Each structure stands twice: as structure tokens, then as C-alpha cells.
Amino acid sequence: MAAVRVRVPATSANLGPGFDTFGLALDLYDEVEARASASGRFQVEVEGEGAGEVPADESHLVVRAMLAAFESRGRQPVPAEVRCHNRIPHGRGLGSSAAAIVAGVTAGFSLLAKEGDTPDRDDVFALAADLEGHPDNVAPCVYGGFTQAWATEEGFRALRLDPSPRIRPVVCVAGERLSTERARGLLPEAVPHSDAAFNAARAGLLAAAMTGHPEVLWDATEDRLHQRYRASAMPDTAKLLDALRDDERLPAVISGAGPSVLVLTDSGAANPVNEDENFVPVVGSIRARAGTHWHVRPSTIDPVGVNVSISRS
Numbered sequence: 001m002a003a004v005r006v007r008v009p010a011t012s013a014n015l016g017p018g019f020d021t022f023g024l025a026l027d028l029y030d031e032v033e034a035r036a037s038a039s040g041r042f043q044v045e046v047e048g049e050g051a052g053e054v055p056a057d058e059s060h061l062v063v064r065a066m067l068a069a070f071e072s073r074g075r076q077p078v079p080a081e082v083r084c085h086n087r088i089p090h091g092r093g094l095g096s097s098a099a100a101i102v103a104g105v106t107a108g109f110s111l112l113a114k115e116g117d118t119p120d121r122d123d124v125f126a127l128a129a130d131l132e133g134h135p136d137n138v139a140p141c142v143y144g145g146f147t148q149a150w151a152t153e154e155g156f157r158a159l160r161l162d163p164s165p166r167i168r169p170v171v172c173v174a175g176e177r178l179s180t181e182r183a184r185g186l187l188p189e190a191v192p193h194s195d196a197a198f199n200a201a202r203a204g205l206l207a208a209a210m211t212g213h214p215e216v217l218w219d220a221t222e223d224r225l226h227q228r229y230r231a232s233a234m235p236d237t238a239k240l241l242d243a244l245r246d247d248e249r250l251p252a253v254i255s256g257a258g259p260s261v262l263v264l265t266d267s268g269a270a271n272p273v274n275e276d277e278n279f280v281p282v283v284g285s286i287r288a289r290a291g292t293h294w295h296v297r298p299s300t301i302d303p304v305g306v307n308v309s310i311s312r313s
Helices: 061-072 096-112 121-132 138-143 180-185 193-211 214-220 228-233 235-247 276-293
Strands: 002-013 022-036 043-048 080-086 146-152 155-161 167-173 252-254 261-266 295-298 307-312
Touching: 002 096, 002 138, 022 096, 022 138, 022 167, 022 193, 061 080, 061 096, 061 121, 080 096, 096 121, 096 138, 096 307, 121 138, 121 155, 138 146, 138 155, 146 193, 155 193, 167 276, 180 228, 193 214, 214 261, 228 235, 235 252, 235 261, 235 276, 261 276, 276 295
Parallel strands: 043 080
Antiparallel strands: 002 022, 002 307, 022 080, 022 146, 146 155, 167 261, 167 295, 252 261
16 A cells, blocks of 8 residues: 655746746645545545635545546556645645646656656656646746746646745735636737737846846846736736835736735845845835735745655555
């Protein structure tokens, strides 16, 4: 009998100009435990986010991803008792659905693995991205760090890069939820060529800023493709974003589809010897701008991505 424990990080996608491409793994985690069950059916127990709201049977997103993993291997489903310890907020633009899918795929592959083996990350990414339908959150959830993902005729691909150690993310978690489907529905079918060219330049600059030149993050996080089109669905987010960028001159972006806000601070900008002397006042400024409606959470970048342990009895 196999027992699997999977830990998956929250993620922030887009990072301003990198729509459906860039992603960042954060130090906030969901944990999933799956144990082969003798009952012949799936049972789901949820603690934390989503408890009492999400299904407790095979329609649960983690279980659906597990079933997809079994099917992809041509194997019969392994009924399991699944426990979800959720800390990633739902519907806030922090990759909760990608985390559930990555956790389920990893758990499914792990239950099928030979003793001593663990699932291949590339296999997890390929299936999880297909199930999610876009790879921007899945990539950092699987690989950790800062990622770029794209689609080819053969499927989705991703590249993991080491972010600059000077970058200290601060997440402003919104009090309300916004569905990704609604946020995507606000985007136009076409944009002006000048806006596309603007974002292409900023996306290239952001890759450089994230990996070695955080001093240009403010310019690098400008966006014309998606954020302003979604503002009507999250006016509080738009207001906070403007205050942080225009008044505080901080590189703030909408996290994923929103409504949370991510600030990519450069902790070594003013004092590279003692980074906290710069970081702590910046967090104070963010909290002052956000007020009580937002949960302001200083974070770090998760370097690992999905983590799994397997025990057998």
C-alpha cells in the first residue's frame, strides 16, 4: 500500500507584460496526502481553503487530475483516501487551480511509481498544463523559481530561470474572489499593434529584470494587453495598482487574473549591505496604501516547486 504526500506552491502569473507566459512560485503551500484505499472508492477530506465548498468525491479537482494521470499511463484508477490541507486562497489569482491539478497529477503518478522512483517533473508539467489549458501557473508550480512557458505544435513547454536574490515579492491578497473565466471574458479579441509592440519590449525587459537587473522592474512590469481591460471587474484592485505604481513608484502588477496584487520589490536597491533596511519601509508603504481591505503578505520565491514523498507499507 502506497502513501503519498505532495506539497505545491502558490504562483503568480503574467507579472505584468508576460500574459500567459511568465510565472513565479511563492512560499505559500497546499499539501495533499493520498493513500491507496481498500474501500474501492475515492474519499476526499479538505481542511482550510475550500472546506465545505468543494466536492468530496471524484469530482474534486485533485481527484480528477489523479484520474487523468492513471488514464495517461493506461492504468486502472487506484482508489484513494485524499486529504487536502489548503492554504492558497481560491479565486484570488494565486494559482489555486493549477496547484490542485499539479498535486493530483503528481499523486496519481506517485501511486503508480515503482519503489524508489518519483514522478518526472516534465511528465507532470505536460499533463497538468494540458488539463489546466494554459501553462503560466503550472510551470512555476512544477519547477519553482521564475518560469517562462509557451505552446508548440507538440504541446506546452517551459523554461525555469533563477530569479535575482534581490527580488522580494509582496502579495496583497484581495478580500473578494474573481473567477478566471470572468476575467478572461473581459479581454478583447484584438489589440492595437502599438500595444503589442509595447508589451513585447516590456516582456523582454522583464526577463532581464527578474534574472539580474531588478533595478529596471518598474519599467519592465508595465502592461497594455490585459490589466486595464479587467479593471472594471475589480475596481479596488485597479485603485491599489495605480496607487502603488504612480504614487509609490513600486513595480506592482495584477497577480494572474486578479484580484490580488503582486509587488516585486528590489530589496537591495537602497542598501545592498542590509537589505531589510530597504525592504521593511517598502512593506510599510504597501500596507498603508492597501488599508484593512487587503491582507499584505511579504513573501519569498519558492525555488523548488512541487515536492513529493512516497512511503510504502
